[in-house]
Amino acid sequence: MLHYAGFTRRIGDVDRGDTVMDYLAAERERGITIQSAAITFGWRGRQLHLIDTPGHVDFTVEVERALRVLDGAVAIVDAVAGVQAQTLTVWRQAAAYGIPRVVFINKMDREGADYKKCVDEIESRLGIRALVLQAPETAVRGRLEGRALESWIDAVTLERVTYEITDDRTGSKVTRQRLTAADASYATAAAARTRLVEALAEVDSQIVDAFLGVDGDHLQVPADDVRAAVRRATLANRGCPVLLGAAARNIGVQPLLDAVVDYLPAPTDRPAPVPLDPEAPLVAFAFKVTVDAQRGPMVFVRVYSGNLRARASLDNATRGGVRERAMRLVQMYADTAEEIPEIPCGHIGVVLGLHHTRTGDTLLDPHHPSLHGVKIATKLNKATHPPRPVGLQLHGIAVPRPVFFCAVEADSPRDERPLAEALAQLQLEDPSLHVSFDEETGQTLISGMGELHLDIVRTRLLGDLKVNASFGALRVSYREAASREAAVDHTHVREPSRAAMRVSVAPLPDNDDNAIQVELSSDIPELEDDTVRAAIEDGINSGLQRGTLLGFPVARTRVHVDSVQHFGVELTTPAALRVCARQALARAFAEASPQLLEPTAHVDIRCPEKHLGAVLGDLNGERRAHVLSLGDDAEVSEKAVVAEVPLAAMVGYASALRSLTAGTGSFSMEVVGFGQMPQQRQQQVIRESLGYNPE
Structure with missing residues (x-):
């Protein structure tokens, strides 16, 4: 997207570790997104604020706080794996905020890719009408390794869209050709257009009028009417546009950007917490905080009312109205900052100089009407409980309780202060990370959302922040x-x-x-x-x-x-x-x-049939799993196992599954709740935790 918008000269690659958005060392080493990154660029005369969020369930709070301020979202679905467990999780998060979505079915160049199966799963599992805007025309072998889909049918315009795959793999040259009845692919285009108009007729009444106006001919419905109907259905969350592509081949990116402009809402199309009025007193929402070694705390905000100008005074309504000053304003381009004079109404930007603001805080103009007659805090309470909120409050961000924890200890007395400062910084950046002190054991405990989450915390403490510390074994957080x-x-x-x-x-x-x-x-x-x-x-x-x-x-x-x-x-x-x-x-x-409650995980496991017995035997043994379903994924010759498993039994499961399936198995996991622990298991946990039997 950045390359085609003219922002970058070359396209980054996750495998090479040189992408723009994944700039943390841990992200580039692992090839995954860990923390959301924001960037601003233009497309077709519009300014787009793009936030790239993680896909792993351990970093779900990153998705949550990004969705809190977005107008629209693009959900990525694997053309081979289909709708996965984490797809459902993120989809529900977006639905909770009523955010219109576009679906991009990726990896269409892979063996076993089946977009029709993905469309069926989008409708059955995600519960929304799929408005399929494209259909693949052909798959040919080109100069690239593997299969490269080089042309598509646009069901809206009845055109063939062709990508010229050059040696540099940019796929930047896109040509469109109007199809005629004499074209061999015309039947494919006609079928795609018919399916699209019929799907729209189920969710948009106006397209029915346009359809009847051309004597019931699906192909004669004007493209502008089809496009308008797709937009109405998307904004009302009655349907979602579905596009196809192969991101590794850089195919399908430009039409996706067009779909963002054509179908996803502008700020004025969305119900805002407060009216989007640039002339009204300032109302802004802090949705993310990061710490830069040179700049200090960097607070990402979205401005909902008024215009936020540099050196403006702000009252933090969430923290008792404590007053701060926006010393500088910057526009972020991943990890690069450009200073700007103001953040206009409806836009996203970063404020420097706010030392007390945290994720989920509401920032107001000191003269905001809701603050009239309110006693403002002159300083923050240093005790556990902060001052009570005052004035207008925007809806905050729900942060789930952590389910894993481990002990961390400085290697020497002189390392204790750097460790405490580093943990405070990570807590400021990541509200799902909890740090506590156990007075009985004298240990500092860090709690997080999963194994990967705490592993990343450990990597950042030891690598990025250069702290000398030792970590204890990973343990599950019970209730x-x-x-x-x-x-x-x-x-x-x-x-x-x-x-x-x-x-x-x-x-x-x-x-x-x-x-x-x-x-x-x-x-x-x-x-x-x-x-x-x-x-x-x-x-x-x-x-x-x-x-x-x-x-x-x-x-x-x-x-x-x-x-x-x-x-x-x-x-x-x-x-x-x-x-x-x-x-x-x-x-x-x-x-x-009192009794212990243990967290339970919903686990979705995929493995070849020959390893199914070993996987089931392991689940039904010491892992105490309750298998919910067994199914076949014929497209990729795999067995699918869905089970609920106590989270404590899933510690280290990634390595165990690799061993059981000779490296061919995969799984996804989501914590779904807490269950009562059997008495025998409870006594075992107490003995392990205390080091003795309390009875």
Whole structure:
């Protein structure tokens, strides 16, 4: 895309490790995208902001925060593998934000490529009407290795689109030829146009009028009417355009760019959180933060209202209105920055000089009407809980809880500070990375979304940030839940402070893995004081972060504060109330027969039939898998196994599967929830974690 738009002179290659967007050393070494990168370029007189997101499930938060600010998306589907598990995950993320999508079926030059099967899966598995805009005309052997599809049928314009494959593999010369009835490919074009118009008729009423206006002749419907119908269906999320290509051969890229302009929405076509008005007070959303060694924190923002100008004052409404100054504004081209005077309404840019802003924060003009009469924070609270939000709040970004963790330790006392600073930087960049300190063991724990996620963190700490540290074994992050009701009366006394309260806990249904209910009795006079209520809530919330079995977060539990005894403002301070609430919750939870909940993964495995027995035997053995389905993928002569497996049993599965299938197996995995752990397994986990049997 960048090459054809005139942004780069040569086309980068993932295998060579010289792509523009994947610029981190770990990305180039592994040939994958780890963190989303943004770039701006023009096409057909439009300015496009392109964000390249990772495909691996461990980096799903990168996809989430990019989708939060995008107007449209291009989903890539493998022509051989079809719709995969992670395709479904990302598709659901985009659907949750109502983002119109275009589908690009890639790798059409590979053996076993079947775009018709992919189209069927798009409709059956993704649940949307596929509007197929192209059809392959022929496959020939050219100067390139393997099969190169050099010409396509455009079902919208009834043209043959031909790519001239030159020795430099650019595929940049594209010619279009109008087909006539005398052409051998006319029947293919007619069939493709008929299918497209009939598919449109199911999701767009106006195309039916155009169809009847030409006496029901699919081929006579004007191309402009077809194009307009595709756009309406796409913007309404009733259908999605489907295009074909072979990205490794640089085939199909220009029509995809045309489809982005023709069918995906402009900012004014999308329902924005606030009206897109350049004359209104500034409203911007911070969707990503990175740290540059020279520039410091770089905050990626989308401006929804007003225009953000350099050196403007901003109030961070999410963090109590703390004021910051946008010292400089830049436009990012992957890892290259170009300074700009302003970020216009509807556009994406980067702000330098914001030291307190984090992912998901709302930035407002200090004179925004929603801030009138609001008490603004003069500085951030350094305690665990930041100031309460003020003014207009844009919808934040949901960050899933981590499911894997490991210990990290500085190699020497002088390495402790660099390690802490490096971890703080990575946390700032990656909100799905959690860092905590275990007071019982004295260890620093880092928690993430998966094996690859934590492996990348380790690589960046040791390689990019040059930290001297050692890492412990990878472990799974469980949850703790009450299994029965319990209540305690607790008094906290630490001279000169004192507080007392009664706290009860009870289990919640298992239909929501992270469900927590905190209730404060409505007939407690002391709770009419906002300071008292806030202190108790803070204490309860703090206690829920660490259960009494192994210190994992509490889930599926209801907490009720039944009574509070106040000994006067001099004795019952907010600090005393917080400590009392936390201690009372810990005692009540310990008496509620707490149990461990273990994360469960939905696993999709593909392997040759001759290895199926070994794979199933491994799953049904110590991995404690529940096999959901067995199927055939006849196109690639593989067996497909779908199972739910405890996540702890999937640690190291990539290596195990390679061994079981002689390197021919592959799998994808997605954490889908938490399940109750068998008692025998729970006792084993507790023994392994504590180093002894607590009984």
